[in-house]
Amino acid sequence: MFKRKHLLGIEGLTRDEIDHILDTAQSMVEVSKRSVKKVPALRGKTVVNLFFEPSTRTRISFELAAKRLSADLINFSGSSSSLVKGESFRDTVLNLEAMHPDIFVVRHSQAGSAYYLTTFSKSSVVNAGDGAHEHPTQALLDALTIRQHKGELDNLKITIVGDILHSRVARSNIFLLSQYKTKIVLSGPPPLIPPEFSDMGVEIEYDLDKAVEGSDVVMMLRIQRERQTGSYFPSLREYRKFYQLTKKRLARADKDAIVMHPGPINRGIELMKDIADSDKSVILNQVSNGIAVRMAVLYLISGGSHEFNN
Numbered sequence: 001m002f003k004r005k006h007l008l009g010i011e012g013l014t015r016d017e018i019d020h021i022l023d024t025a026q027s028m029v030e031v032s033k034r035s036v037k038k039v040p041a042l043r044g045k046t047v048v049n050l051f052f053e054p055s056t057r058t059r060i061s062f063e064l065a066a067k068r069l070s071a072d073l074i075n076f077s078g079s080s081s082s083l084v085k086g087e088s089f090r091d092t093v094l095n096l097e098a099m100h101p102d103i104f105v106v107r108h109s110q111a112g113s114a115y116y117l118t119t120f121s122k123s124s125v126v127n128a129g130d131g132a133h134e135h136p137t138q139a140l141l142d143a144l145t146i147r148q149h150k151g152e153l154d155n156l157k158i159t160i161v162g163d164i165l166h167s168r169v170a171r172s173n174i175f176l177l178s179q180y181k182t183k184i185v186l187s188g189p190p191p192l193i194p195p196e197f198s199d200m201g202v203e204i205e206y207d208l209d210k211a212v213e214g215s216d217v218v219m220m221l222r223i224q225r226e227r228q229t230g231s232y233f234p235s236l237r238e239y240r241k242f243y244q245l246t247k248k249r250l251a252r253a254d255k256d257a258i259v260m261h262p263g264p265i266n267r268g269i270e271l272m273k274d275i276a277d278s279d280k281s282v283i284l285n286q287v288s289n290g291i292a293v294r295m296a297v298l299y300l301i302s303g304g305s306h307e308f309n310n
């Protein structure tokens, strides 16, 4: 069962807690298929989306998740707030806290910012991505998508490809998948996957052709230019040559392999242009599952049980 007040990361969650969130999310999937897409579970609660970094999928799916649970939702965007007049992160949050919200959903470029918020706020906090640290709800929606397509999270080979070093999605996925008896393989340019990653219990294979061989899941990542401070590969042309998922490379994976990507996609760079639209791609399923997972997380940290309809 899930007894936590906050969701700051996947690290530290037990397999039982992850399974419970995923089971709850699976039951939330059905709500979004109804003609009236609403349950009263969080009626009277207020959720504040605090986004200090750009977002399309995460911000909008948290907004829909809160609304489908009947919560009141306020969207805060750093660029249109009094931050631009010099107000600090802490003072901004303290002022919003004075308006009695129940849950802050926070995205920020600094690792640890979600945790920092819990040190002076009384509200529940959900990490929607903090620097290169964690993006827990992304890993949960990825896990839900894998479970729906593969039936389980054990006994799989999952290959994660690209800019692992700067990816909070990769870190959260590694923490989550490590709770299951599944093989995790990282692939990408060596400067973007330092050998220390093997301490996390994963295999590193810099040759993408070998890494993809027999994979059940191929998870492609974007090059995180906004977090890179140096030059990690000679050119985009080189990157495409060695690390783009092409149809030929994908043919080396298991015949029922699925292709995942957290978005945003850079078509023609990490993915050959039409792979995202192929029958192997579950990228838009990931997006749909984002609503169910975020509904489950908001519901569970508010003290919910499985009965959310009444």
Ligand code: CP
Residues within 6 Å of the ligand: 054, 055, 056, 057, 058, 059, 129, 138, 262, 263, 264
């Ligand atoms: N996957 C993800 O976090 O996408 P956004 O940056 O659009 O929220």
